[in-house]
Amino acid sequence: MSFSKDFLWGGATSANQIEGAWNIDGKKASVADHTRGGSLKVKREFDYILKESCYYPSHMAIDFYNHYEEDIALFAEMGFKVFRMSIAWSRIFPHGDEINPNEKGLEFYDKIFDLCHKYNIEPLVTLSHFEIPIGIVKDYQGFSDRRVIDFFVNYAKTVMFYYKDKVKYWLTFNEINFGLIPLGSLLTLGIYDKNLEIETHEKTVRKFQSLHHVLVASAKAVIEGKKINPDFKIGNMIAHLTYYPLTPNPDDLLLTQEFDSFMNNYCGDVQVFGKYSKTSLNYLNKLNIKIDITEEDEEILKNGTVDFYSFSYYMTNCVTHEKGHEKTLGNLLGGVKNPYLQSSEWEWQIDPKGLRYTLNKLYDRYEIPLMIVENGLGAKDILENNTVEDDYRIDYLRQHIKQIEIALNDGVEVLGYTSWSPIDSISAGTGEMDKRYGFIYVDKDNQGEGTLKRYKKKSFYWYKKVIESNGEDLN
Numbered sequence: 001m002s003f004s005k006d007f008l009w010g011g012a013t014s015a016n017q018i019e020g021a022w023n024i025d026g027k028k029a030s031v032a033d034h035t036r037g038g039s040l041k042v043k044r045e046f047d048y049i050l051k052e053s054c055y056y057p058s059h060m061a062i063d064f065y066n067h068y069e070e071d072i073a074l075f076a077e078m079g080f081k082v083f084r085m086s087i088a089w090s091r092i093f094p095h096g097d098e099i100n101p102n103e104k105g106l107e108f109y110d111k112i113f114d115l116c117h118k119y120n121i122e123p124l125v126t127l128s129h130f131e132i133p134i135g136i137v138k139d140y141q142g143f144s145d146r147r148v149i150d151f152f153v154n155y156a157k158t159v160m161f162y163y164k165d166k167v168k169y170w171l172t173f174n175e176i177n178f179g180l181i182p183l184g185s186l187l188t189l190g191i192y193d194k195n196l197e198i199e200t201h202e203k204t205v206r207k208f209q210s211l212h213h214v215l216v217a218s219a220k221a222v223i224e225g226k227k228i229n230p231d232f233k234i235g236n237m238i239a240h241l242t243y244y245p246l247t248p249n250p251d252d253l254l255l256t257q258e259f260d261s262f263m264n265n266y267c268g269d270v271q272v273f274g275k276y277s278k279t280s281l282n283y284l285n286k287l288n289i290k291i292d293i294t295e296e297d298e299e300i301l302k303n304g305t306v307d308f309y310s311f312s313y314y315m316t317n318c319v320t321h322e323k324g325h326e327k328t329l330g331n332l333l334g335g336v337k338n339p340y341l342q343s344s345e346w347e348w349q350i351d352p353k354g355l356r357y358t359l360n361k362l363y364d365r366y367e368i369p370l371m372i373v374e375n376g377l378g379a380k381d382i383l384e385n386n387t388v389e390d391d392y393r394i395d396y397l398r399q400h401i402k403q404i405e406i407a408l409n410d411g412v413e414v415l416g417y418t419s420w421s422p423i424d425s426i427s428a429g430t431g432e433m434d435k436r437y438g439f440i441y442v443d444k445d446n447q448g449e450g451t452l453k454r455y456k457k458k459s460f461y462w463y464k465k466v467i468e469s470n471g472e473d474l475n
Ligand code: BG6
Pocket: 014, 017, 174, 175, 239, 312, 331, 332, 374, 378, 420, 426, 427, 428, 429, 430, 435
């Protein structure tokens, strides 16, 4: 078995990391627009009130808002079958809680979807990708307020109705499990907390309650979406954090199991099975956390399960109960260094075989189609002679795609693969431009300077060949 003829090859982006035009045509700020640039060493700061002296990378990003025709034409040249992007909630409902949408915002995405279809590219739309409107943060404390469920659902219904004949594939919340860790408090839950480092019982309860509201909002969007168009395919999106025990010590295995249940299954189970697992409820009990789950919520979760499970996969980490081992970084969370793996410049461990393992593990648990909607190598690129010789990126992607093929042979059902990100964009974690993932180089630096000119990297031609040969030619 190899890639099916309708396998969805493509690339993934998010509005706040590419669009720019943060306050144009009626759009208002999202949490991303209040987050400063940073680096591996300098943490990104969130400003409740924007400061003139600070640099906010999303304000211009790579100006996709004004370059989308050129960019989508380049995706088409590579032969994309699918383009994953997000709609910025605050472009459609600028404050987040309005009843009527911003027409100019709707028009923008309408043009994008028309263009995608002109090139036979299927849009895959994330409804919320770390872009909660700042109005929702300031006036409601994000999803800690139950009313925000309905604001989100109104937004979801609006765009799903408006684009019902143009978009078939939807994802509800990007990396929803990010809501489980303090950093995701703002990006996923929309809660502003000045003292993020200090965890109290009250805050933990609020976090789980808010995440419950996000899960209900996600399920309600699925239900409403299916009423609008029963042919919609709606998925969840989990940052899958694959962990290995560092040693065969049973204590390490138990810790690995606990991490996996918590970071991956807590949200995944609700979205696929339609209810919290007993393990999750036991976990909440142990922490003495009581969350308000109404009968209506239970009904919504039960009826709003997803059609496919999508996830991001960049690296794996080890877990151990022993102290003193070397640490490594990663997407959302780091872990303990694996002596068998190499790391990227940003210290994310490269583990293609872990992707095969993850695909098998997920398919075994959920038995629904899977989609890898983020995978890629963030690296420093050097532009020379109008191109980048990014053999390191080609090698990373090649190894991962090979493992997907092996997983297909294992019998796993995989709908598609969208690498992160087909064009250089702002790094979510560090806010840098220097952490580049694209097949297309964008002339812009960490301070926001540059011509914004686009250049095809070596990987551009390689990925084109991969798609053309439907994954057969990976050389
Ligand atoms: C995921 C996000 O966490 O990883 C993306 O969904 C993000 O938004 C990607 O860009 C890569 O992370 P980073 O920090 O390298 O941009």
